[in-house]
Amino acid sequence: MSLIPAPRRNRFIAALLVSFGIGLALPAAAQEGPVTLVADQVIVESQSVLIAEGSVEVFSEGRHMRATRLVYDQDSDRLSVEGPITLTEGEDTVVLADAAELSTDLREGIIEGVRVILGQQVQIAASSAQRQQGRFTDLRDTVATSCEVCSPGEEPLWHIRAQRVIHDEERKRIYFQHAQFRVLGVPVAYLPAMSVPTPDVTRAAGFLVPSVESDDLYGSGLRLPYFVPLGDHADLTFAPFLAVDPNGDTTETLEMRYRQAFTAGDIGFEGAVTQDDQDHGTRGYLFGSGAFDLPWQTELTFGIQLVTDEDYLSDYDYAGDDRLSNSLGLLRVVGDSRFEAELVTFNTLRDDEDNDTIPTLAGDARYDRRWQPAMLPGYLDLALIGHGHERSSDEDGTGRDMAQARGFLRWGDVVTAGPGIRLSGDLRAIADAKHIVQDSRYETFQTALTPGASVGASLPMAKSGRNGVSYLLEPMAQAVWVGDYDIDSPNDDSTQPAFDAGNLLGYQRYPGLDRVEDGFRTNLALRWQRLSPEGWSLGLTFGRILRGTDAGYSPGTGLGGVSSDWLTQVDLDVGGLTLRNLALISDDGSFTLNEARVNYTWDDLEVDLGYVWQIEDEDLNQDEDLGEITFDGSYRFNDTWSSTLYLRRDMISEQTTRANLGVAWQNECVKVDVSGGRRFKSSGSGPTYSYGLMVTLNGFGNGGSGTKRAGRCS
Known part of the structure; x- marks a missing residue:
């Protein structure tokens, strides 16, 4: 040495x-x-x-x-x-x-x-x-x-x-x-x-992994993405796609994506331009979004959704949106105050809607503030809300435009008394002013002052069992009174609400400003929960709303009539299984609504299962009962083979509206993805089939993103 x-x-x-x-x-x-x-x-x-x-x-x-x-x-x-x-x-x-x-x-x-x-x-x-x-x-x-x-x-x-x-x-x-x-x-x-x-x-200019695709609409084609870095904080991706159908007609598409990060925010755009031999002309879409931090702790956001025609997104399966929006918003949260404002334009792609007769321009602004004054117990809430929307049509009724302002003031407090009873109460006042034009059925200018009050009580009771298991039982009751809402106006923004455990107790279930849930009612609920130190839990919630008068809710919400449906909710979390089931059950035992969501993860298997059932309700745009089940799963058989499956089935028509199957084979140097899909572009149309093939060579042109597998040699 x-x-x-x-x-x-x-x-x-x-x-x-x-x-x-x-x-x-x-x-x-x-x-x-x-x-x-x-x-x-x-x-x-x-x-x-x-x-x-x-x-x-x-x-x-x-x-x-x-x-x-x-x-x-x-x-x-x-x-x-x-x-x-x-x-x-x-x-x-x-x-x-x-x-x-x-x-x-x-x-x-x-x-x-x-x-x-x-x-x-x-x-x-x-x-x-x-x-x-x-x-x-x-x-x-x-x-x-x-x-x-x-x-x-x-x-x-x-x-x-x-x-x-x-x-x-x-x-x-x-x-x-x-x-x-x-x-x-x-x-x-x-x-x-x-x-x-x-x-x-990891960011080099060049071609990305190509893919071969086939679809009943445009035939078979090749997609060849090309990545262009623009400095350290921006990039551009082009993806030319050329397809030929069995008749020799061609479809030429150029897909694009642009991303850029700034010191105070980021933006992203994606879109495509298509020309084909089927007399559709030039077609395309552009989606974009961004967020920026402005001075004074303010955030600016924007969103863009543009398309040339109603069928383009569904034809090429770029998005499932049937209403597009373009928005510009501001948000500021400081201490106990919050301000937000948004301006939105809408464009419907639905066959049963007309852009001239739906609100295509809407603006919203809201300011919230909470105080905890020293001279009063509890808290004091203030909300100032503004909303307006405009239709393109000038016809009376169908071209109705509206603007509304609301001031909301509430005082409330929560205390514990006696053997652990939780007492709550509040007082509130709602001041409304509404301006309606181009609809002679309603007064042009209306105002209203609506008072309200509530008291509530709950008694949470906890118990410890063997092996560290704990239980919680909590009965809850709330009495609510809201004065008469004196404004007569069309319902443009208060769509029918969902009824669940989140709004079982409370004043207002309408999401907009056009409706107020007035009158007297009693909200009742019972909650039970079991917690195990082994890592699993079970929760049950029951509840109902009792009223003095009908509040005007539609039957499909479960809130119609003087008594609501029985609300039941089950939440289970054990090992890799998570289950949530919400059901609205009428007095005769029939289901108004049943929603279930199950997620199961175990080793190489992951499954998401969803189910929904809801009765027919025209106010919910349902001219027949709704029943649908979805399945989204993936399974890795071994280090080489894996698969994915997605299914969406309409239980009423007994038709699978969408199905996608993917199979992947991978070793240390190559990955092959084969996929197939079946979907319906719209109701009443026939199914469309599509197929895809993608081959990735690990280590070449993918920035080392290929998954490194264990070697085959001993």
């Missing part, structure tokens, strides 16, 4: 360590750290030649080289290394070679029998490599693959054979000349020139 202290020799040997690495070379002058040389024998001849022989190892700044013999000739300024040579750089780079002759400045040299392994994925083998200008590594007669080869002479699943490969260390790209892509040794494609980024590059 010898330690060579000479600074100049240290730099030469350190430079040798990086001379074999692709994308890792450093100038010789940069190697100022200590270099350790270990060998069976070290000889210095005539003060100009250093020879190390027998189990030569060199260590320098995280690099480790092994060789059989190393010779440094100071007069010729050359380094000569005899192999087998192994150089490791961290965990991601291994270089193997038979021999090397290099200049000490690393700008020139020849490496024989070189093999480079990058990122534990990509292998590049060459008969020889030449080092040029300290930047380029020129490899000849090369074979590149990310597949594992277990025995000599074995053909990898795929590989690229090229006459010449040039690696540019500064640009971090690998250039292939006269390249053949081979599968199991059989040439399937030839490219006179191509380039890919090195595996450590």
Whole structure:
């Protein structure tokens, strides 16, 4: 063992360590750290030649080289290394070679029998490599693959054979000349020139994974995405798609995505432009969103949804939206106050709606503030709300426009008395002003002052059982009175509400300003919960609302009449199973609504199951009973095979409205995704079938995003 202290020799040997690495070379002058040389024998001849022989190892700044013999000739300024040579750089780079002759400045040299392994994925083998200008590594007669080869002479699943490969260390790209892509040794494609980024590059310009797709509408085609980074904080992706149907008609689509991050926010846009031979002309869509932090703790948001025609999104399955919106909003939250404002335009794609007769422009603003004054117990809430919407039509009734302002003031408090009884109460006042134009059925200007009060009580009772199990039982009751709402107006924004455990207790279930739930009512609820230290829990909630008069809710909400339906909710969480079931049950025992959601995760299996049933209700735009079940699952059979399945079935028509099946096969160097789908674009239309194929070569052009699998070789 010898330690060579000479600074100049240290730099030469350190430079040798990086001379074999692709994308890792450093100038010789940069190697100022200590270099350790270990060998069976070290000889210095005539003060100009250093020879190390027998189990030569060199260590320098995280690099480790092994060789059989190393010779440094100071007069010729050359380094000569005899192999087998192994150089490791961290965990991601291994270089193997038979021999090397290099200049000490690393700008020139020849490496024989070189093999480079990058990122534990990509292998590049060459008969020889030449080092040029300290930047380029020129490899000849090369074979590149990310597949594992277990025995000599074995053909990898795929590989690229090229006459010449040039690696540019500064640009971090690998250039292939006269390249053949081979599968199991059989040439399937030839490219006179191509380039890919090195595996450590995550944002490089170039082609992404292509896909082959087939659809009944446009036929079969190829999608070829191309990624363009625009600096460190923005990028643009183009995805040309060309398809041909059995009749020879073509469909040309250019899909685009743009993203940019700023110091105070970010934006994103996606869209597509399509031309086909089916006399549709030029079609397209553009969706976008963004958020920015403004001064004074204010956030600005915007959203854009544009499309050329009603069927484009569903034809090409870009989105399931049937109402599009463009919005601009502000949000400011400081301490106990909150302000938000939004301006929205709407565009309906539904066959049964007309953009002239629905509100296409709407504006909302709201300010909320809470105080806890020292002279009063409890809290004081203030809300100032404004809303307005406009229709394009000028006809009386169908072109109705409205504007409304509301002031809301509430005082409330919660105390505990006696044996743990929770008492609550509040007083409130709602002041409304409404302006209605282009509808002679209603007064143009109306005002109202609506008082309200509530008292409530609950008694949470806890108990501990064996093995650390705990129980909670809590009966709850609330009496609410709201004065008569004296404004007579159409209902444009207070759609029929949902009835669930979240609003079982409370004043108002209408979501908008056009309706107020007035009159006297009693809200009753009972909650029971079991908590186990083993990690599972069960919760049950029961409740009902009793009124003095009918509040005008439709039957499908479960709130109609003087007595609501019975609300029951079950929440179960045990192991990998989560279940939530909400049911609204009428007095005769029939279901008005039943919603269930089940999620199950266990090892390689994940399942989401949903079910909904709701009775016919014209006020909810349901001209018949609604029954639907959805299934979304994935399962990994082993390290190679996995599958996904999505189903959506209409239980009333007994028709599967959407079905998607995907199967993936993957090993250490390739992933193949095959998918098939069946869907209905709209009610009454026939099914559309689509198929897709995507092949990903791990380690090439995907920024190392391919999942690294365990090697097949023992």
